[in-house]
Amino acid sequence: MQNLASVYDPRATEKKIYKFWEENDCFKADAHSEAESFSIVIPPPNVTGILHMGHAIDNTLQDILIRYNRMLGKATLWLPGTDHAGIATQNIVEKNLRNENKTRYDLGHDKFLEIVWEWANARRSDILDQFKQLGVSFDWSRQRFTLDEGCSKSVKEVFVRLYEKGLIYKGAYIVNWCPRCTSAISDIETDYEEEEGHLWEISYPLENEMGAIIIATTRPETMYGDVAVAVHPDDPRYKHLLGKKVVLPLINKSIPIIADDAVERDFGTGALKITPAHDPNDYEIGKRHNLSPVWVIDNEGKMVTDDRVHSDVRGLDRYASREQTIGLLKLHGLLIRAKKHNHNVGHCQRCNTVVEPYLSEQWFVKMKPLVEKPIEAIEKGELIFVPDRWTKIYLDWMHNIRDWCISRQIWWGHQIPAYHCVECGEMIVAIDKPQCCSKCRSLNIQQETDVLDTWFSSALWPFSTMGWPDLDAPDFNKFYPTSVLVTAFDIIFFWVARMVVMGYEFTDQSPFKYVYIHGLIRDKDGKKMSKSFGNVMDPREIIETYGSDALRFTLTSLNTYGGQDIKLSDEKFEYGRNFANKLWNASRFVLMNLEGVDNEPINFNDLTIADRWILSQYNQMLQKVHKSIETFHIGEYAQIMYEFTWNIYCDWYIEIAKTQLSNDKRKINTQRVLKYVLDGILKTLHPVMPHITEEIWQLIPQDKSSVTLMLNKFPMPDESQIDKSVDVQMELVANLISSIRNIRQSLNIQHNQKLDVIIESYDPLEKTAFQASEKYIEILARANSVNISNDLTAETPPQCASAVVGTSKIIVPLGGLIDIDKEIQRQKTKLEKLEKEMKSLENRLNNQKFMSNAPDEIKHQTHIRVKEIKTQIETINDLISSLVG
């Protein structure tokens, strides 16, 4: 037996163990296996990112499910990959270029993409490499990228099929436009924040007559694009003005006064300026009244440079233009007043720039018809959210679904597979570039320059990575649909819902049965971790300090079924680190005491009460573990392992085993039990703490059916070994030992002072338990002798401390050692508690309604407890009076 360090050093083992798994090809999935399949695709991290705590918990939970199911013998696939992260990636590369004073236009389309590819490729392997430190059992051979060949093929296929079904269309609509990214973004990529602003009231003079109409707006700079002033049709203030015209100030353009129901009479002045090109509501109103939109702001958020706008604002940024316009209005006495006004302003999720509602030609997915099956999926039980409360969020979104703007005016991404004929303008949507125009036969054909929203390819991830559209692809056949999707709630709309939509449309089933939603990782004050706050925690640093297993174990324990957000601080990882160390040392003890042990199984005919108890506890632990993992109570699984390993196996069984190991007759079988249970702990704990369990398991001398723990069978509970009466008995023994220790502590009895223990027991179950445990009591409670009697006449010695366990009386004669007053006080405190409990129990039993309504089992339990307390109270009273006497 080699000497093991007394403190576990994860740094020394984790890398070594991971390499060992890789060298033995342990992660590889077998698409041709006969076994039942279990598969997960990871939420592909953005190539722009680095590993953060969210990834750490997300992938730990997945790894637990994967490793558990792999050990159950299933054909298991965990597919890794990365996301090209369209706008995010392009933004970073453009920023780098800007440092060299260049723009993407300086480089041109192809050269720019070349640079992005280069950058993304470097980042791609880097980010996944970071995951290795977590110990993830990814099948690296199946690593994918949302922009790789296979994904591109799926994207084109999906696009064309949707287009042909009429579910993708192109048209001019108001979209959310980010002037910094110079691209459209989708509704859900727009985050609203309340901001302080003003409601400006501006006078629009009537044409050819005296008077004016006063409109209210938060965005005066858009007034140049006004095409009308709208009022409510029934508003008496304005009824007489309907059909008349006003002169748009500053540019002296004549526009009509129209009536529309959408106008709120109570808001502002009740008169609304209509700017169809730059406001979604105005666009709708404009459409109803056949008013042509006038663009006055360009794609970069600057005012146009021609006479559509006042000469003083041409080419100005929208905000500068606002200032300027206000100034001009003031100058002309047309600004009536400015009221402070808070309103919600949309921001680009990627760069936080205020988005511009912008009328432009975009591609959309018609969502309504696509969500029918995804909605039904819930009712049919084909899609299950865990925890359940996310179902409603998902359904609400599906029921209120709006069309999805999928085109982005950037270069990095899947170029839309649509082609237009330069000659005749014909649009052709096809997987491959057509030779010539299908209409005019012209050869002058150009592909759309827009690319797709990055989430479009993500939506196909579960099947695009498995070989679809080839329905015979082995992976697709074996591993699709996947078993479960594990993610945080922040991407339910972006990703989860859209995967379900695409899954049903193209494979006629949900891409996963379960969606397991966990909480978000926050800092110790509950704030979201973000680079700008400077409160991000780097998992790699935690791993360096505490170890990967400690990180995994801690995060898992903190994870609750309800998916509460997790507040983290560095110190919390001590929990996992300490536990790893405890496991290490318990194993060290066992390994040091295995000398002479054979590989024979436990002799079940020769077990002590403690042996039977640990086996009973062990198998109950297994039952709980299976149940908790299978029902996604994964935090509970970690806690069960902690409790069993530390508080049951270490605190009690190992301590008891020490007494058995020194008994030649008991030694061998005790070694077998120690080893058997340790082996079981290692296997059971492996999914959450893979490295340390593998490391220790390799050190255990035994016949090994596999070279690695991770490919072993996960232990199954053996109910025949569960013995509830042994559980009760050992609990009494443990209580007895604790009681004696309590006496020692509270009466200040020296540690090296051995005590005599007299047990007066009339209950056969209790008596057998104590008789079988004499040796344990001697060692663990430091007793000279243990006398068990049921001699009713046995007299309590004059000076003694005492306790009651179950219904048995424990007496510890102390001679001159005892402080009688202290002991009396100790007993009285106990008595008070018991009497309090007794009272409440008696109340219950005296309650007629309780007796007639409560189930028999509860009544029975109450009676038993009452009986027990009664005995205990009597005994304590006896003891007190003997002390006083």
Added chain:
RNA sequence: GGGCGCUUAGCUCAGUUGGUAGAGCGCUUCGCUUACACCGAAGAUGCCGGGAGUUCGAGUCUCUCAGCGCCCACCA
């Protein structure tokens, strides 16, 4: 405006078929008992946010109020 979550020991939080409250850390007191001081032993600590209701019985179910946090929608 609509919806969701949280409020339990000093701190961070568990507690899904309603049976009389738990963990980790911290705290107090012992202890180098050769697996472990990243440890062992013994302890203390809670009108489970307020109120009402259902029930023999509520941290757990219903209603209501309050505080904190989040999501969705949106008024120019």
